[in-house]
Amino acid sequence: MLSGISMGQYIPGDSLLHRLDPRTKIIAVLAIAVSIIIFSNWQSFLLIALLTLVALFVSRLPLAVILGSLKSLWLLLLITFLLQAFLTPGTPVIAHGPLQVSQEGIIAATGIVLRLALLILIAFLPTLTTPPIRLTAGLESIMSPLQRVGVPAHELAMMMTLALRFIPTLLQEAEIVISAQRSRGAGFTTGSPVKWAKSLLPLFVPLFAGALRRADDLAMAMECRCYRGGANRTRMSVLKLNTEDYVVICVALASLAGVIALRLI
Amino acid sequence: MLGGAFLTMSAIIEIDRLTHIYSPGTPFQIAALDSISLDIKKGVFLAIIGSTGSGKSTLIRHFNGLLRPTSGKVRVCGIDTADKKQRRNLWRSVGLVFQQPEQQLFEETVLADVAFGPRNMGLAEAEVKERAHEALRLVGINPQEAARMSPFHLSGGMRRKAAIAGVLALKPQVLILDEPTAGLDPQGKQQLMQHVENFRRREDATIILVTHDMEEVALLAEQVAVLNQGRLVMVGPPREIFSRVEELMAIGLDLPAAARLMHQLRLLGKRIRPGVLTADEAEEVIAGLLEEALC
Numbered sequence: 001m002l003s004g005i006s007m008g009q010y011i012p013g014d015s016l017l018h019r020l021d022p023r024t025k026i027i028a029v030l031a032i033a034v035s036i037i038i039f040s041n042w043q044s045f046l047l048i049a050l051l052t053l054v055a056l057f058v059s060r061l062p063l064a065v066i067l068g069s070l071k072s073l074w075l076l077l078l079i080t081f082l083l084q085a086f087l088t089p090g091t092p093v094i095a096h097g098p099l100q101v102s103q104e105g106i107i108a109a110t111g112i113v114l115r116l117a118l119l120i121l122i123a124f125l126p127t128l129t130t131p132p133i134r135l136t137a138g139l140e141s142i143m144s145p146l147q148r149v150g151v152p153a154h155e156l157a158m159m160m161t162l163a164l165r166f167i168p169t170l171l172q173e174a175e176i177v178i179s180a181q182r183s184r185g186a187g188f189t190t191g192s193p194v195k196w197a198k199s200l201l202p203l204f205v206p207l208f209a210g211a212l213r214r215a216d217d218l219a220m221a222m223e224c225r226c227y228r229g230g231a232n233r234t235r236m237s238v239l240k241l242n243t244e245d246y247v248v249i250c251v252a253l254a255s256l257a258g259v260i261a262l263r264l265i
Numbered sequence: 266m267l268g269g270a271f272l273t274m275s276a277i278i279e280i281d282r283l284t285h286i287y288s289p290g291t292p293f294q295i296a297a298l299d300s301i302s303l304d305i306k307k308g309v310f311l312a313i314i315g316s317t318g319s320g321k322s323t324l325i326r327h328f329n330g331l332l333r334p335t336s337g338k339v340r341v342c343g344i345d346t347a348d349k350k351q352r353r354n355l356w357r358s359v360g361l362v363f364q365q366p367e368q369q370l371f372e373e374t375v376l377a378d379v380a381f382g383p384r385n386m387g388l389a390e391a392e393v394k395e396r397a398h399e400a401l402r403l404v405g406i407n408p409q410e411a412a413r414m415s416p417f418h419l420s421g422g423m424r425r426k427a428a429i430a431g432v433l434a435l436k437p438q439v440l441i442l443d444e445p446t447a448g449l450d451p452q453g454k455q456q457l458m459q460h461v462e463n464f465r466r467r468e469d470a471t472i473i474l475v476t477h478d479m480e481e482v483a484l485l486a487e488q489v490a491v492l493n494q495g496r497l498v499m500v501g502p503p504r505e506i507f508s509r510v511e512e513l514m515a516i517g518l519d520l521p522a523a524a525r526l527m528h529q530l531r532l533l534g535k536r537i538r539p540g541v542l543t544a545d546e547a548e549e550v551i552a553g554l555l556e557e558a559l560c
Contacts, residue, residue: 176363176369177368177369179326179331179363180361180363180366180369181369181381182331182356183329183331183356183360183361183363183432184356184381184382184385184431184432184435185356185357185381185382185385185386185435186381186385187385201371202369202371202381205371206368206369206370206371209368209417210368
């Protein structure tokens with residue numbers, strides 16, 4: 001029941017996408033995401049869709065996983081489609097009392113759903129093909145220039161790493177606590193809102209107690225190994241951009257430039 | 266075939282070719298249990314042993330309906346656990362004590378936490394209180410004090426006892442314990458297993474114990490089931506199981522200290538009767554050997 005939260009989880013592999021530097025993936029995905037948001041004609045749509053399909057193909061991720069990322073957000077897609085279809089004024093196609101679906105509505109809805117679907121597909125790629133630790137190392141590296149203006153890049157990245165690290169642990173713990181309380185007859189779903197909130201206490205009290213205990217232990221373990229964040233800290237694996245990375249970044253930036261150009265023409 | 270040894274009319278848990286696969290159809294697919302057949306007789310004390318990851322915890326989660334077989338059948342107290350409605354009610358007759366159960370305490374007082382289960386059963390308040398008190402006394406906690414104690418201010422051993430009392434208060438026909446003594450001191454271990462034994466005698470309950478402690482198995486179990494990589498590889502009384510030394514070692518399991526000593530003596534060429542499991546029996550055998558040597 002909690003497995004839905006693990007969507008976008010890293011899937012080990014050895015494809016070009018897996019080998020790329022995390023910074024490359026973050027920059028490329030940002031560029032493509034911006035293109036998806038701003039494109040305004042079908043030529044640029046085709047360009048970006050083609051690029052996304054190539055990226056998906058190159059990632060060699062199982063089709064089930066790729067569709068899974070869409071499936072986890074199907075409700076969002078559906079609601080977006082319906083809202084657009086019903087609320088856009090224009091030539092009515094289907095009319096039923098005050099409700100009407102216009103031709104323009106259907107076109108707009110299809111457009112926006114395609115846009116969203118592309119966005120979802122491309123946004124999941126970095127997390128699907130990069131171990132979380134590498135991803136945060138990449139983020140830290142990208143943010144490091146901001147350190148001069150007082151952004152604690154290392155600390156932020158470390159917090160993100162730790163949070164990511166503990167999501168599976170806490171999920172597992174939640175499943176155990178749910179199972180254990182169910183074994184004593186706890187129901188987590190029924191009753192009025194107040195009753196429902198109260199029924200969650202047997203889950204949340206142990207979960208929070210456990211999380212606090214874990215945080216304490218972790219802080220102690222880090223102290224014991226003389227952890228000091230920030231200045232003068234070196235890494236075991238240093239990120240390095242290869243030819244592949246430069247090529248990918250160029251392609252992504254070129255498409256962004258193309259989309260902007262097509263929009264301006 | 267393996268379960269045939271104690272297949273009788275009064276099996277309280279019947280497992281027929283149970284297979285369980287985690288996250289089927291995804292890259293994370295794992296077959297945790299592979300075609301397990303076993304019948305557990307009413308009132309028996311069964312120990313389940315196996316190295317880490319052998320499927321013990323997955324197996325016992327099928328007994329109170331937390332997990333559903335991917336294929337095969339599990340019948341508990343005559344109820345097929347594939348039946349969703351029935352499965353939801355299995356907790357009333359099958360009590361499951363999880364690993365480190367003390368981490369699941371949540372109420373303000375120990376007494377209230379122990380009363381959580383009986384209250385969920387829909388019993389009258391007087392009966393709830395009665396059961397909580399009884400369960401607390403069974404594990405050696407004074408109910409009057411328990412009404413004032415916060416579970417978060419107790420020692421680890423006490424918290425463990427309180428958590429186990431929370432399951433005993435359900436008065437289950439089958440009590441399942443997943444490594445209940447892990448991390449306790451020797452005295453605490455002994456006490457805890459004594460409490461379990463007392464509960465068993467009083468309620469005529471079936472006990473299923475998952476453990477890595479072979480001494481406990483030798484001392485308490487009437488039947489032992491051995492799991493390895495999701496398969497049931499041996500079933501039988503402890504004396505029989507612990508005489509299959511090579512097979513146990515091959516799957517990473519140990520022997521009780523006395524049995525290990527006897528095994529080493531046998532390797533030295535001494536002739537020793539099979540089935541020596543406890544310190545007392547070993548003492549007898551060694552006394553016999555010494556006498557022989559002196560003659």
